[in-house]
Amino acid sequence: MTDSSTDNSDELLRDRDRRLEAVIVAFLDACETGKPFDREAILRENPDLADALEAFFAEHDRMQQVAAGISGLPPRQHASTTADARPSGVLGDYELLEQIGAGGMGVVYRARQKTLNRIVALKTIRPERSRDARLVERFRAEAEAAARLQHPNIVQVFDVGEADGLLFYSMQLIEGTTFAELVRDGPLPPRRAAQYVCALAEAVAYAHRQGIVHRDLKPSNILLDEHDRPRISDFGLAKVLEADRDWTRTGQILGTPAYMSPEQAGATKHPVGPATDIYALGAILYELLTGHPPFEGANSMEVLWRVRECEPVRPRRVNRSVPRDLELICLKCLARDPRDRYRNAEALVDDLNRYLEGDPVSASSMSLLGRVVRTLQRSQYDAEFLTWSHMLRHFMWIIGVTHAIVFWLLHTRADRVLPAGWFLGIRLFEFAGMAVVLLFYRKAWYPPQGGAARQLWALWLAYVVGSVTLQVITPYDLRLLYPQYAVLSGMGFVMMGAGYWGFCYVIGGAFLTLAVLMRLEPAWAPLEFGAAWGASLWVLARHLARLGPIVRSGGTSSR
Template identity: 45%
Template structure:
């Protein structure tokens, strides 16, 4: 059942008029002539008034004559003018809601057709929305907020047990009964496992402030239960602070922030919130689905631990936890998942040539091979990259342009450093090449620090590793090529394993 108060999301611009093609909740192929109240008639029900309407349906307050009870009656917004896609989605919602039987999910009494118009009747909840309760109170007490979200998580888990993913959880889709008990409503965007999904691949479906990062990136078709866990985390965050984690007047910028930015700590806005409850909330808001609670039931169990005064399983939100979160942060690395094998080849190239250079420094092979090996490393990198890209070196995406810019600048700086040192203090003695390694290691560390902010948080740790390697090279210059080769190979293998794991997950 949609939000009976028809609440707009206060964090984004007002949605386009119902029926507009830009309305993200409007299926293609249907006409949206709103049906007037007086035109509706369902045998056995007396329509008392309109509660609200959304992108696809309109909800009426009605009296069921046979049982003399007040119900919420939902019908297709376009009435007789509804297209096949609208009718299919409406009936799918009715089937989904009817399948879930749980105290914290709205109950469906009946669904069918009247005069060729599909409808379904649900329990009528007159306690308003959770969104209204939050606005009225400013923020909810921590224990009250935890108790509400615990109940919602149990209801969502009941849906997940049936293979149903809600995909549009928000305070406006949580209704309260007369006793204040919360119930999940409006399964209009739900996806049911084993059935054809009516969502188009690449469509952004849902409410931006409550979307999981994978939904904000346009992968709503593949959003699973972890997306609902994320939304429950946003609801908990809003209950505790009175605001959502991300705000922006521009909807596109908001989606980018949801997909890429880290949420502000809960206690930045509400210092009275206990650390354990903040940790539970922030675990739900992790960017990667596998870093969140594995199930909504697991979230409910951790909230129960908090309410019972027991230690929660969510990691602390202290300094160490934040550092771990920073290192695990995933940014543009998902776009390079297909490059995992290339990383392993890069590792082999750099380690192989640095071993030859190390042999030259130790006098095992002729010293003149050092400079050709350095050039061969660059050629080898280019050959591997060209092979895996079909010999197309021009960046094709924004993420590739960022990576090409950082990588190209790094190579240019390394060449400039090598040439300037040779022209200055080192001269052109072949064995003087080893003195170039420490400054090159520092430049490499800088490159990985830059990649940590655009590619993957783990690159920060790799940057620290190259800083340490630079000091080792300066202390033992005769073994600088070996240290460099091993450090580079290890770093590339780490990145390659990361990309291979992302490829398997996708």
């Protein structure tokens, strides 16, 4: 069970967004009025906003430099802070010439390596971040991972070291543009986009063979050199597959939302691995073909929600010039389930080469039957409901026995009519029994574990209130009530199919079919209704019991 802060996660996120917006507004106001603004102090006061704020500050400063270059005027000066601080003009064997980039963790300089008299790109960890052991380890890991890779489509690392208390590494200086800048003027010709991504996939396949997953592939991390050759850079989130260490906090989401795979965004229990990079390559191909990423939103949280819950619009609906085969390749990379993507990066390279050579590609549209099967298998929010298995089994017996009693009483009476008071008493017994079970297992469900659990409780409450309302507003006649109960139940399970487990669609359909059968043979309606509910709850309980050990171990479930 999670603590109470988890239950208030939505409010905490809204509060975080409000605070982030307030800081940005204050910063922009300071820029306009010339008031001092201490970035370092703001970062210290808001550690949970540090990454977002540093990224904003870096982008703001970059745009100021671009504007200065266009106007010929020097960039406007803002209140200084160690977030902007640069080391002295010399760092070890390197003379720092100018800052050319910055991110949440590091700063990149154009530098001259004095002993070899060559111009390089030098990346250092931010001085104020060097006190964070976790970030220092992440930066060291980035340098180590990048240094292990020697490939024509990966920016080459020359040197890794430490000077004046700062970690750094030097690498090739690529003077070209990034993919992010390339698509600002619109989509690329499909063939050119396929050639670029094919080259990137070859580099990713090489990195995977070396045991390294990038985890943050995106257009701004892809550089085009003077030979129009794409180069992968920034291994800041790279994961060494055979290593035991991991620099992420439990439950932390790392990456860039628009290019994150569903498993990175927390939508599934599949581990983040090579399939994550294949998804990102698909997202890059999508943007090259359409001019924008697969998912967009007003803010990062909205984009994450779309990554978790939605399917991308087919590229051909955005850009009719995209060939169908290339669209199929792109969508196969972007499959929500990692098992539906290419089995490895080499397979993606093979399919792109087939497209470029005019041969049939292996990617194909999922058949209608395949889509139905995947929908029925889809299961989410399992962790929130794992503790419900025993509770559902008790409900199964209570509901089944209750309506079996109604059926037995009906068939023991000569007139085959059950007095309304008797039926009301039996249903009160049913609800009282469930209340006792809820009270006994209250630690398993109270407070509800997250938004999904709250929605399911609301759905259950609506069913109970709806059942009572039907009994009040409908003339007492079990031949009418039971079909209505079945329709209400079926609608509830259909809603559960959309939000929780796809197989609930089948259960909902069974209840709706049963409602029709009850009208044809009303005498059996109570027994059929109780048996249907008992079977449904048994299936749900079994599903949760089977998933329990898998989810608790952090593994995958059948999704």
